[in-house]
Amino acid sequence: MVQFLSGYVMYTFSSIVVYIALATLLHLQFGVTGIVNFGVVGFFGLGMYAFGVFLIQYHIPYIIAMLLATVLTGVVALGLGRVILQLDSQSILVATLAIATVVEDLATSEKWLTKGVIGLGTVPFPFDLGPYSQVAYFLLALVLTILIVIYAYRVESSPYGRLLLSIRDNEPLAQSLGKSTSRQKLFFFAITSALMGLFGTLHASNVHFLVPRMVSPGVTFTVWIALILGGRKKVLGGLIGTLATIGLFDFVIETFVPIPASAQSQLMPVIKLWIYGLALMLVLMYRPSGILGEKKL
Amino acid sequence: MSFITDALILGIIQAAPLVLAAVGFTLIFYLNGFINVAYSETITVGAYFAIVFNSMLRLNFYLAIIPSALLSGVISVVTYLVVFRPAFRRGVESTEMIILSVGLSFFLRYSLRLIFGSDLYSLDIVSPTSVRIFGVGITNIQLTALVLVAVISVALYLFIYRTNYGEMMRGLANNEVLAMVSGINPVRVSVLIWFIAGVAGGLAGLFYGVFSFVSTLLGWKLILIVIMVTIVGGIGQVRGALIASIGAGIITAAVTLLTKPLYGEVILLLTFIGVLRLKKSRR
Amino acid sequence: MAEKKIHIKNVAKSFGGRTVVNIADLTLGTHGIEGLIGPNGAGKTTLMNLITHRLKMDHGQVVYYPNGEELDITSRSMDEIARLGIVKTNQIIQDFESLSITDSLLLSLSTTKYEQFYRIFSEGRLRDETKEQIAAYLDYFRFTDPNGHALSAGEKKLLDIIRCLALKPKFLLMDEPTAGLPEDQTIKVMDLMKRKTKEEGMSILIVEHDLDLIWNVSELVYFMAEGEILIQGTPEEIRKDRTVAVKYMGVSYV
Numbered sequence: 001m002v003q004f005l006s007g008y009v010m011y012t013f014s015s016i017v018v019y020i021a022l023a024t025l026l027h028l029q030f031g032v033t034g035i036v037n038f039g040v041v042g043f044f045g046l047g048m049y050a051f052g053v054f055l056i057q058y059h060i061p062y063i064i065a066m067l068l069a070t071v072l073t074g075v076v077a078l079g080l081g082r083v084i085l086q087l088d089s090q091s092i093l094v095a096t097l098a099i100a101t102v103v104e105d106l107a108t109s110e111k112w113l114t115k116g117v118i119g120l121g122t123v124p125f126p127f128d129l130g131p132y133s134q135v136a137y138f139l140l141a142l143v144l145t146i147l148i149v150i151y152a153y154r155v156e157s158s159p160y161g162r163l164l165l166s167i168r169d170n171e172p173l174a175q176s177l178g179k180s181t182s183r184q185k186l187f188f189f190a191i192t193s194a195l196m197g198l199f200g201t202l203h204a205s206n207v208h209f210l211v212p213r214m215v216s217p218g219v220t221f222t223v224w225i226a227l228i229l230g231g232r233k234k235v236l237g238g239l240i241g242t243l244a245t246i247g248l249f250d251f252v253i254e255t256f257v258p259i260p261a262s263a264q265s266q267l268m269p270v271i272k273l274w275i276y277g278l279a280l281m282l283v284l285m286y287r288p289s290g291i292l293g294e295k296k297l
Numbered sequence: 298m299s300f301i302t303d304a305l306i307l308g309i310i311q312a313a314p315l316v317l318a319a320v321g322f323t324l325i326f327y328l329n330g331f332i333n334v335a336y337s338e339t340i341t342v343g344a345y346f347a348i349v350f351n352s353m354l355r356l357n358f359y360l361a362i363i364p365s366a367l368l369s370g371v372i373s374v375v376t377y378l379v380v381f382r383p384a385f386r387r388g389v390e391s392t393e394m395i396i397l398s399v400g401l402s403f404f405l406r407y408s409l410r411l412i413f414g415s416d417l418y419s420l421d422i423v424s425p426t427s428v429r430i431f432g433v434g435i436t437n438i439q440l441t442a443l444v445l446v447a448v449i450s451v452a453l454y455l456f457i458y459r460t461n462y463g464e465m466m467r468g469l470a471n472n473e474v475l476a477m478v479s480g481i482n483p484v485r486v487s488v489l490i491w492f493i494a495g496v497a498g499g500l501a502g503l504f505y506g507v508f509s510f511v512s513t514l515l516g517w518k519l520i521l522i523v524i525m526v527t528i529v530g531g532i533g534q535v536r537g538a539l540i541a542s543i544g545a546g547i548i549t550a551a552v553t554l555l556t557k558p559l560y561g562e563v564i565l566l567l568t569f570i571g572v573l574r575l576k577k578s579r580r
Numbered sequence: 581m582a583e584k585k586i587h588i589k590n591v592a593k594s595f596g597g598r599t600v601v602n603i604a605d606l607t608l609g610t611h612g613i614e615g616l617i618g619p620n621g622a623g624k625t626t627l628m629n630l631i632t633h634r635l636k637m638d639h640g641q642v643v644y645y646p647n648g649e650e651l652d653i654t655s656r657s658m659d660e661i662a663r664l665g666i667v668k669t670n671q672i673i674q675d676f677e678s679l680s681i682t683d684s685l686l687l688s689l690s691t692t693k694y695e696q697f698y699r700i701f702s703e704g705r706l707r708d709e710t711k712e713q714i715a716a717y718l719d720y721f722r723f724t725d726p727n728g729h730a731l732s733a734g735e736k737k738l739l740d741i742i743r744c745l746a747l748k749p750k751f752l753l754m755d756e757p758t759a760g761l762p763e764d765q766t767i768k769v770m771d772l773m774k775r776k777t778k779e780e781g782m783s784i785l786i787v788e789h790d791l792d793l794i795w796n797v798s799e800l801v802y803f804m805a806e807g808e809i810l811i812q813g814t815p816e817e818i819r820k821d822r823t824v825a826v827k828y829m830g831v832s833y834v
Contacts, residue, residue: 151700154700154701155697155700157703158694158699158700158701158702158703159686159687159690159694159695159699159702159703159706160694160695160696160697160699160700162679162683162686162687162690163687163690163695165676165678165679166676166679166687168678169675169676169677169678169679170674170675170676170677172634172658172674173670173674173675173676174659174676174687175657175658175659175662176632176634176658176659176662176667176668176670177659177662177667177687177688177743177744177747178659178662178663178667178747179659179687179695180657180659180660180692181659182657184695187697188697191697
């Protein structure tokens, strides 16, 4: 039992929970407000690495490092959003993708800061409970993710949520009704991106050792396929989609399907992303509203 | 003085394959109105075809260029007929089309990974001879690339603006219904355009592969700058793509000579955003 | 009650070389409900869009006088101008796809107070505050499915108008409000407009092709053609004017 609680399965559950949070935050950005953020891993990774650097390179206390990293991510999102959110969706997609690439390259090349591909470590759990640290961490991540999902649920039946939906549906019309859409959109983008950074700091405490590969575009892509598959406009879309993709591959298949270990580490990541690519295409063509969505998008 | 000439010449050389890719990309963007991220794999596939013909089948590099380019064109047409055209007809809109193309890009890239693995491949070329221009060494391969770029750019420009097919393409891009009513066959023209774009992309990949090495990430690493250069240069503008590519090449070369490539990326991104905002405010 | 005026000075807008609006000096809002008529392409909608800053003017100045203040609104943003009280209805139908009729009204009636990212429990309070207003609008204009979406083009047009009215504008610009509306709804809208002008001192400028309606409700009419205001006057004066007759109505109408 102790093995189970501290072992690989709990670690995987913890990762899954973090991805659910990311997908739900993306749902808020894209599904609700209409912001095409293809730089999810940029904000996630920025929070993750900033936290690691603050904690390990500069010996800043744990909680403060977490908060600083989150705030930093929010500030970057604010700055970026200021210049790109007024552009059309395609440009926002490209610009956010570019930012994520910059973050990855930053992590790789600024070795004096991030130790590059050698890796930055060791980031400990937030608390030391011996063999129970992992499960305690899982519960922490779970609680925070549940809070995000609850927030998303409540926002969408609130006046603020209605405003965001109006921005997504017809921003000029919302403006003509006196809504300061630019400011609201920017602010919401900054907050949700900062939260992506927060979950980055959390994730750092789970993986303990940070390498640039963790902030590759594959992460953004995985979050997107999870959201699209689950249903972009639904609060639980991110949750369902994450369980159907990462949950399926990183837990179910890995645990229950007998695959030789060599194939496991070499082949599975490739096949996984290959299938995700195929799935994304099929969903967008044949059921764009996703698993939870209504028939028509 | 030498820094400037170095940056200029290196920039232009490095820009050569980028121009090819950008010109092909801008054609598809103009015709279909969306960013085809999967074009990155057209580029990669060109390099891999070259590997097959050159390293594996022992064909001379220069001879290998032809089948590689043509097959890249074919792959491009296949993606259009099997994925994008059906998607259009199912009513997928342009933002979704980009996301779909990202999916296709991952699918194709990891297909290549399954086939070729994650090893790096090198193209087999006879020891390149070198020429010095303004103190910078240029190999005959690089010269070939430059020549090809010049030829293709001019040819494409003439094609788009001076031939019937080019006119049909422009008509189709502007108003599909009207074009069809005027007797233009949209599928045939589209297939031709996607083929040409595929050839251009494949050639770009091929030359990038020669300049460094070939991996499944070759095209993916480039696609962002291809997109940015296309948007900055103006969608469908061959001249614009040319100028923007050269500009990007020079900036990257200059920055790399001075500091590290990371800053070059940041500068390009900022320039990209800056140009977009300028265009928006002028409207 | 002080009147709400908009003063347009030397405002021009061209599209691709063609001058669409060119107005030297015009003061709107001096007479309650005013009408703006003119042939298609005269620049009426463009003029309204320049006032609300949906379009940027090439040069010129727009000054707004609400209740005696003087506000230069030339460079203010679209949403700011709407908050200052200048609201325009849409000629071409505009809607929020995912919002029901009630949702649309709640959106209009909700204020910045409620629209903060941390206010996730305020829906109830907003609904309570606005219950009567919304009910009043829904009763007055009968929608087929008030809890659902606007169904016909006419209903969407109506919803557009009510969304604007819910903002309690000081100066309402109406761009062909009755196009697509059935007769009875048109009468209801116009009655409401007359009431609002009288009771709340709202200034209204209506662009319309239905001339009978214009003669009926307007105290002052402007005739616009080729980007310029050619004449202004009472409905009687405009009806009898030779230039208007020739340029717009066809001589035989008079």
